[in-house]
Amino acid sequence: MSSFHSIGDLSRSYQLRLGQHGLKTRLDRLTEELMTGVKTDIPRALAGDLSGLAHIESRMKILQTFQQNASEGQNRFTTMQSVLERMQSVVDELGPRLLSEPSIASDQDLRNRADNARQDFQSMLTALNTSSGGQYLFSGSKSDSAPIGDLTAMLTYLNAAVAGATTAAGIAGRIDAWFDAAPGSGGFADTFYQGDDSGDTRFLISPDRHINSKLTANSSELRDTLKGMAIITYASEAGAALSTDTLRELFSEAGARLVKATATLTSARSDLGQQQAAITQAQARNAAEITALSLARTNMVGADPYETTTALEETEARIQSLYALTARLSKLNLTDYLS
Template sequence: MTVQSIGDQARAFALQSASSRIKTTMATLTAELASGEVADLGARLQGNTQDLAGIEARISMLAQFGRSAAEAASHARGMQDALTSIHSLTEDMGRGLLIEPGAVTEGLVVARSAQAASALQTVIVHLNGAVGQRFLFSGTNSDTQPLSSADAILSALTAEVAGLTTAAGVAAAVSDWFDAPPGMGGFVDLAYHGGPGGQPMPIGEGTTVSLSTTPLTPAVRDSLKGLATAAMVDRGALAGNGIEARALLQGAGKALLDNSPALAVEMSRVGYAQQVIETARTEGSAASTTLQTARNQMREADPFATSAAISEAETKLQSLYSVIGRLSQLKLADYI
């Protein structure tokens, strides 16, 4: 009879290898139990990882949409806050200018005009506001401040109205300057430095929003026009002609009040964009949660099965140690 035998060194190596395999298995199972995810995802999915890859891709895409929507929400909120402040300021200023008593002194007329100039500066500060590194009302040129200073605008208008002696003439000159088309040396060429409208921003799957309000928007431009018209008296227009100066202020006040509904409509347009953005964010968040749940189910390790596998591995390791202990106690006399 042929006797097969194994040397001591070979046996020690075999036992060490078996011990390492069991310990590695226990470490893997312990990690799975702690993380809740299987270590060998390919084996879990039987090599079919296409669905998981698709889910991961959609989760990443929704995350990008979420970041874009958050940026758009901040932009729209900044625009809405600015327009709300402008609407309130111009409405109050228009009401004050329109109902100013006709018997006020020339000094009070100039003082009211100076208030209009200060209001114009405040409005321009709002329109030059930025969120992060993007100017709110610069349209496509969001990296460029949209408007020149109030002083620069009023200086340009002062030259336009020089020599005019009637309120109607001054108001018409200011209006023509603000409404002049590109290339005619008016508001578009000298005071506005932004771009046309705004670019559509993707905020969800198949959903985009465009925040296109700029100082070129009629409602916004007419607010600037009304305040600038009233500020002309403070710049020396119609000096010495109190009746025409008061008429100019009252006409500017009426223009501001007449423009108030249009400005409110522009605010509602921005408000609708905010609603679209919030709806897209809610839908995107819900879709992302659903996909993450599906992904977790595909990667989830069964805690009960994992615990049972750990117990089985412990039993194997204990049995192996028992065998090693018994082999270490063998004597040549016992073998013979």
């Protein structure tokens, strides 16, 4: 004969299960809030007014974008500084030597020096094709392609530009004219330089500040260096075709340009340094505002760890009490109860 369950028995069983479900749901919620530090029901915590929170989160996303731009800019300018530093180390050492050696060195020593300078020039051209983050640093707004070619291509253009010149002054003048030719005149800017100086390379690093470096492989700040290196490299390429007197004079022509280049490279590096300082300042301001906004957001939606822990302990105690009551009524074990 089957046992009889009264309406009271069924109601009590339902109430126990309902209480069990409610406590387990509360336990899960409080556990998540304790782990994340954020209220699980944000609309309820803010009484349905999410406008303030939306404003804070939107502002934080904008600032994080600024920070990413600033970080990319800092990497970019740091790498550019490194390239210019390597160039200047060569120029500072080579320029004075090219001016002094013609009066004391032998013809063979001068030709060896020219050959060594040619290798330095190749390294410079390679350095100017440096890329960072998939962008070429000295290409201006056309950053998806290398700004200049290699030394072989350079010598082809130099030989064409110098053709017909027989004196050191004439050779150096032709090389100067090729480097300084206006766009459209068939000079360096048209034939060897592959970047673009006309586009906009600015990007925002804070709500009220942008950075922009117009320094490219075609910039006047670099052309004195390129001219001096090109002249001495041409001397190396011409070899025995140059008389000793012409070779010595080309050394002096190249040295004069490299000595002048020391000042222009220093100026270029100073401009980059100012941009780097602006980035550092912007990063500090952005970080301070992000911190303030994060605190404001936490005050709005954060779960107080002390209150959450207290509520969690209370919920666990109630679950234990409900289990004890249910076990006495149904003779359950804890494993079955929690399943």
